[in-house]
Amino acid sequence: MAMKKFKPHILMILVQICYTLLYFITEASFSHGMNPHVYVTYRNIVGGLVMLPFAYFIERKKRTKLTMALLLEFFVLSLMGVSLTLNMYFVSFNFISPTFIASMLNTIAALTFVLAIILRLEIVNFEDPRGIAKIIGTLVSLAGVMIMTLYKGAVLKNLWHPLIYIHKGNNVIKEDWVKGSILTVASCITWAIWYIMQAYTLKRYPAQLSLTTWMSFVGAAQSAFYTVIVQHKRAAWTIGFNIDFWSTIYGGIVISGLVGYIQLWCTEEKGPVFVTMFNPLSTILVALLAYFVFGEKLYMGRIIGAIIVIVGLYLLLWGKEDPKSERKDEEKCCTTKKELHHEDNMMQKFTSDANPKDTIKPKQ
Numbered sequence: 175m176a177m178k179k180f181k182p183h184i185l186m187i188l189v190q191i192c193y194t195l196l197y198f199i200t201e202a203s204f205s206h207g208m209n210p211h212v213y214v215t216y217r218n219i220v221g222g223l224v225m226l227p228f229a230y231f232i233e234r235k236k237r238t239k240l241t242m243a244l245l246l247e248f249f250v251l252s253l254m255g256v257s258l259t260l261n262m263y264f265v266s267f268n269f270i271s272p273t274f275i276a277s278m279l280n281t282i283a284a285l286t287f288v289l290a291i292i293l294r295l296e297i298v299n300f301e302d303p304r305g306i307a308k309i310i311g312t313l314v315s316l317a318g319v320m321i322m323t324l325y326k327g328a329v330l331k332n333l334w335h336p337l338i339y340i341h342k343g344n345n346v347i348k349e350d351w352v353k354g355s356i357l358t359v360a361s362c363i364t365w366a367i368w369y370i371m372q373a374y375t376l377k378r379y380p381a382q383l384s385l386t387t388w389m390s391f392v393g394a395a396q397s398a399f400y401t402v403i404v405q406h407k408r409a410a411w412t413i414g415f416n417i418d419f420w421s422t423i424y425g426g427i428v429i430s431g432l433v434g435y436i437q438l439w440c441t442e443e444k445g446p447v448f449v450t451m452f453n454p455l456s457t458i459l460v461a462l463l464a465y466f467v468f469g470e471k472l473y474m475g476r477i478i479g480a481i482i483v484i485v486g487l488y489l490l491l492w493g494k495e496d497p498k499s500e501r502k503d504e505e506k507c508c509t510t511k512k513e514l515h516h517e518d519n520m521m522q523k524f525t526s527d528a529n530p531k532d533t534i535k536p537k538q
Contacts, residue, residue: 182440186452189433194459196429197275198468201267203421209410210264211401213422215394216413218256220426221434222390229383237381247375248388249396255368256393256430257400263361270354271470274322278358280457280483281319283450284312285366287490290447295373296494307493314486322479330465330472369446372438382438390430451491454484 204210238244266275287308290296299305372385379385405411413419440449457480464470 221430311489318482
């Protein structure tokens, strides 16, 4: 029972570990010369091809009939969550550190929460402590993000030389704090809208594997169309058997495929706000890996801001947990135990009635 209750939590923790590895793999790939737009296109093609057989055979009876309205919904969903968002997100890697990007992703939970309230996907009761915790948690997390963005503070001294060094080639653009911040914030907004849209789409098309496949292929087509316009060099589309290849494979199979499916499943089970609440975990992991393994600068402002964000978001998590559902689960569990106990008693009675030794012998 406990495993079933915490299954979404465990899955979302694994998702954030996968995202943490993605930050550094893609940073190494882009530093090597991989074009971000080409990466998004190839990654989603790989993700779609991997998920297609699973979606076709497993959800054959689960898929609803496709309509023009549903296909249009897939197109917008792919634009918001795959092509537009990911292109802005990965281009920002050229202008700003992955630690800052991971920190800014924490705003997605707050943005998703606000949109969910507006669209009545999330209900806030101001007379309930949990309802108040949702509001306070959102405000606290936003305050933490503002500190992370506006206040750098002192630089922490590196304890040792980098264990892994990512070579910054000629293709890497000089740091541009303003441009990088705009791209990151814009991608966070579109990502939040995407999470909300998923909740609505899953009600009409409750097939997570199939929806993941659709988004991968449609998103790849959209990204390819945009890339052809902005990237005229054929050499940009060619990748060797190096970090570019492995980042594409990892991004396609693990992130676009497996992680995409897990997030859709958790969205259907727990809602879009729940899925975005776990972003702070990747912030911690990215900051620790960047500082201890890759030798990146770590500012006190980001540490303070990240702690405040995490406190705020987990206030939101506590506020979102419904004690009524927990009591229902406990009552259900107790009812099941009583039913099993009753069945055992009935079985024992039947056995004793059927046993000749227990029958009353007639007097001779």
